[in-house]
Amino acid sequence: MGASDPTVKTKPAVAETGADTDTLLQTRDLRKQFGGLTATDDVDFGVAEGELRCLIGPNGAGKSTFLNLITGQLEPTDGAIYYDGWEITDLSSHERVDRGISMKFQVPSIYPGLTVRENLRVPLQQVADPSEFDERIAIAVDRFGLADHVDESSSALSHGQQQRLEIAMAMTLEPKLMLLDEPVAGLSLEETEEIADLLRTINDEDDVAFIVIEHDIDFVESIADRVTVLHQGDIFTEGTIESVRNDPDVRRIYLGEEE
Numbered sequence: 001m002g003a004s005d006p007t008v009k010t011k012p013a014v015a016e017t018g019a020d021t022d023t024l025l026q027t028r029d030l031r032k033q034f035g036g037l038t039a040t041d042d043v044d045f046g047v048a049e050g051e052l053r054c055l056i057g058p059n060g061a062g063k064s065t066f067l068n069l070i071t072g073q074l075e076p077t078d079g080a081i082y083y084d085g086w087e088i089t090d091l092s093s094h095e096r097v098d099r100g101i102s103m104k105f106q107v108p109s110i111y112p113g114l115t116v117r118e119n120l121r122v123p124l125q126q127v128a129d130p131s132e133f134d135e136r137i138a139i140a141v142d143r144f145g146l147a148d149h150v151d152e153s154s155s156a157l158s159h160g161q162q163q164r165l166e167i168a169m170a171m172t173l174e175p176k177l178m179l180l181d182e183p184v185a186g187l188s189l190e191e192t193e194e195i196a197d198l199l200r201t202i203n204d205e206d207d208v209a210f211i212v213i214e215h216d217i218d219f220v221e222s223i224a225d226r227v228t229v230l231h232q233g234d235i236f237t238e239g240t241i242e243s244v245r246n247d248p249d250v251r252r253i254y255l256g257e258e259e
């Protein structure tokens with residue numbers, strides 16, 4: 001196919017950053033300082049299209065700061081962020097959502113005064129015609145195990161159901177990259193397994209890439225393609241969960257074990 005073929009997407013950032021062509025997100029020398037504290041220390045980080053990556057590290061390692069830089073909730077002190085072939089460093093959070101980056105926080109950001117159906121209508125209003133709402137809501141509640149609760153107040157749902165509702169809301173925006181900050185914190189083992197299954201299914205069927213911050217290593221093991229360990233604002237190591245779990249240096253910094 002020639003360069004004039006409109007179906008061929010040029011990816012200027014690939015040449016600029018040296019990233020692989022299947023790289024969806026790439027940061028270069030990304031830095032965030034809060035006064036004298038360096039929370040993100042010149043990080044070069046890449047995620048491939050359709051990859052499910054977990055981000056782990058001790059408290060204060062800079063995980064949430066890093067995710068907030070990617071969503072645009074925080075402005076970097078220095079460095080650049082590339083997404084889907086384009087530099088997005090100066091785009092607003094809203095513009096990043098429009099391009100397919102979605103974020104789910106630890107505390108479900110659903111509307112407790114609204115029913116499940118009404119909650120799902122909120123993001124749908126941004127992307128669909130009202131005539132499509134009923135059908136799309138029916139598909140979503142079926143897929144996310146909420147069909148029996150569609151007209152219940154979302155405040156009456158269990159914590160696990162609320163997490164699923166929020167993931168369902170994020171998925172209506174048809175993201176290419178979903179960022180999750182501790183999605184199973186406070187959930188039971190059964191609810192945690194449900195979320196793990198859901199994320200793997202979305203990842204397989206919709207080809208959505210994920211960056212998931214999580215402290216629960218068993219959960220990480222059950223979902224991650226690769227794991228990145230952050231420590232003191234920088235990447236300490238990356239690899240499979242097995243290699244990371246068996247790395248004595250990771251055990252020392254992450255699990256607090258002395259050598």
Ligand SMILES: Nc1ncnc2c1ncn2[C@@H]1O[C@H](COP(=O)(O)OP(=O)(O)OP(=O)(O)O)[C@@H](O)[C@H]1O
Pocket residue numbers: 034037038039057058059060061062063064065066
């Ligand atoms: N708005 C802020 N102002 C000042 N310092 C901040 C701010 N946000 C984070 N920090 C500091 O930056 C460092 C990294 O914090 P961050 O919350 O990103 O770490 P984390 O790895 O997500 O930690 P945890 O696992 O405890 O959630 C910490 O030292 C934190 O105190």
